[in-house]
Amino acid sequence: MSIYPTFRYRDPKAAIAFLTGAFGFTEKSVMTNDDGTVGHAELAWPEGGVIMLGTRSSSGDSPYDTEKCCTYLALEDPDGHHDRAKGAGAEIVMELTDQPYGSREYAARDPEGNTWCFGTYRP
Numbered sequence: 001m002s003i004y005p006t007f008r009y010r011d012p013k014a015a016i017a018f019l020t021g022a023f024g025f026t027e028k029s030v031m032t033n034d035d036g037t038v039g040h041a042e043l044a045w046p047e048g049g050v051i052m053l054g055t056r057s058s059s060g061d062s063p064y065d066t067e068k069c070c071t072y073l074a075l076e077d078p079d080g081h082h083d084r085a086k087g088a089g090a091e092i093v094m095e096l097t098d099q100p101y102g103s104r105e106y107a108a109r110d111p112e113g114n115t116w117c118f119g120t121y122r123p
Contacts, residue, residue: 004049005071008056009112012038015053018111019043022088023118024081025051047075070115074122081118082106 009015016038019025025043028050033039037055044050051071075081082096085108093115094107105119 005051005069007051007053007069007114009053010056011112012041012053012055014111016041016043018088018090019051022085022090022108022110023116024084045073047073049073068113068115070117072117072119072121074120075118076120078104078106078119085118 007015016027016030020027020043024046026046028042028044030041031039033055039054041053042050043053079096082092086092090108090110092106092108094105094117096104096106098104099119099121101121103119103121105117105121107115107117109115
């Protein structure tokens, strides 16, 4: 089974810059509409997987325009990742924590309010 979290942003170009700079995603593809807005983008997670994103509808009637989201991403080095994100200006909403279930993790918020959790736990 494959899962591809999908996000809608008011400013997806700024979101792409933030997600690649602060969290280490890499641009896989970015397709723009005739008006220059991002119609569809795919960002790769270095430890496997892809997220998709696009421009939030200005009319507010799109079924894809959800409110805030919380996404968990597994990684090998949460300490180094935390330092990178913090250095890039990410708002840390939960500092590095050793969880009772064995994971070391932290959480940060992106500029549009989505929460991103990073840790060693792999379900």
